[in-house]
Amino acid sequence: MGLKGDSGMNAPTPILMDIDQHAALPFPQSLPEFQRLFPDDAACAEYLEKLRWGDGFVCPYCDATGEPFRIATRPGVLTCRKCRRQTGLTVGTVMERSHTPLSTWFWASYLVASQTPGMSAVQFQRQLGIARYETAFQILHKLRAGMVRPDQDRIGGRANEHVEVDEGWVGGRTRGEGRGIHHKVLVACAVEVRHRKPGTAQDKRKDGRYAGRVRLAVTVDRSAKSLCGFVEGAVAPGTLIVTDDWSGYTGLRMRGYEHHAIAECGDPEVTEEFLPIIHLVFANLKTWLIGIHHGVSAQHLQAYLNEFTFRFNRRFYPFNAFRSLLGIAGEVRAPTYAELYSGDWAHPTCSGCMG
Numbered sequence: 001m002g003l004k005g006d007s008g009m010n011a012p013t014p015i016l017m018d019i020d021q022h023a024a025l026p027f028p029q030s031l032p033e034f035q036r037l038f039p040d041d042a043a044c045a046e047y048l049e050k051l052r053w054g055d056g057f058v059c060p061y062c063d064a065t066g067e068p069f070r071i072a073t074r075p076g077v078l079t080c081r082k083c084r085r086q087t088g089l090t091v092g093t094v095m096e097r098s099h100t101p102l103s104t105w106f107w108a109s110y111l112v113a114s115q116t117p118g119m120s121a122v123q124f125q126r127q128l129g130i131a132r133y134e135t136a137f138q139i140l141h142k143l144r145a146g147m148v149r150p151d152q153d154r155i156g157g158r159a160n161e162h163v164e165v166d167e168g169w170v171g172g173r174t175r176g177e178g179r180g181i182h183h184k185v186l187v188a189c190a191v192e193v194r195h196r197k198p199g200t201a202q203d204k205r206k207d208g209r210y211a212g213r214v215r216l217a218v219t220v221d222r223s224a225k226s227l228c229g230f231v232e233g234a235v236a237p238g239t240l241i242v243t244d245d246w247s248g249y250t251g252l253r254m255r256g257y258e259h260h261a262i263a264e265c266g267d268p269e270v271t272e273e274f275l276p277i278i279h280l281v282f283a284n285l286k287t288w289l290i291g292i293h294h295g296v297s298a299q300h301l302q303a304y305l306n307e308f309t310f311r312f313n314r315r316f317y318p319f320n321a322f323r324s325l326l327g328i329a330g331e332v333r334a335p336t337y338a339e340l341y342s343g344d345w346a347h348p349t350c351s352g353c354m355g
């Protein structure tokens with residue numbers, strides 16, 4: 001993610017992260033490389049097969065191992081040598097039951113994961129020549145479901161590092177509804193604050209501090225239950241948490257966190273001094289939602305928060321992120337078109353923190 005005020009530094013040593021998973025598989029770092037790696041649907045199918053069965057195909061029906069039969073005209077289907085049953089490559093992934101060619105899914109993953117601001121459904125539809133806007137919209141939303149690791153851990157928990165937590169109103173779509181009508185949604189945010197090594201180029205204003213990983217979740221209100229609940233789902237216990245002096249955060253100590261509340265946070269200079277990183281994240285998030293997506297509906301905001309988080313946390317490794325996205329997307333279920341529109345689909349959040 002192009003975090004303003006965050007440039008000119010070397011990529012820090014990655015921690016945990018999925019960027020090294022499937023390390024044997026290459027990932028494209030340019031459009032020509034993409035074309036070389038994925039010239040057609042068959043090449044995409046081969047890649048997807050390696051992502052899903054790194055140690056060789058295992059039949060989901062009879063557990064038989066060994067090379068499956070392949071049908072040249074249907075690259076997405078593997079046939080077990082023993083029981084002869086067919087397994088779809090995309091079954092159990094966000095691509096399941098899609099009529100869209102695998103190569104289009106791969107383009108989408110590449111563009112969403114590696115391009116600094118991602119892309120809107122309109123841009124995506126245009127770039128790939130997709131006939132219907134709804135198809136482009138749905139592909140991007142399915143990929144967003146693949147942007148939250150099912151086993152996502154909590155941030156923080158490291159010595160010499162604290163986490164800033166704050167909540168803020170993030171604007172929804174306002175066009176065409178007249179003046180004064182808005183659908184702002186309350187969003188809670190937690191971000192790791194790291195320190196540059198002494199001797200490296202430093203931004204004096206931020207005193208060498210920069211953002212580590214972030215967690216973002218829609219929250220129903222500013223109550224202690226909601227905000228402390230968010231922290232419990234998103235941040236490892238024992239972490240030093242810095243917030244403003246809002247009463248919703250006073251229970252953090254009782255819940256096993258170190259807590260430092262900054263008084264008089266209405267003062268912009270105080271904010272800049274003590275909570276600089278989280279305000280940078282909120283500013284970037286708002287700019288992105290307006291600039292790329294022209295605002296999003298409250299119903300789907302969490303999905304966009306997930307996309308922002310996915311790219312932000314991998315912003316030093318945008319190309320690995322393509323492989324990560326396909327890897328995660330191969331393990332999770334995505335909303336159907338009907339679920340997306342009916343509101344029956346709950347966009348995943350960090351560790352179920354919002355209940």
Ligand SMILES: [Zn+2]
Nearest residue numbers: 059062080083
């Ligand atoms: Zn079998």
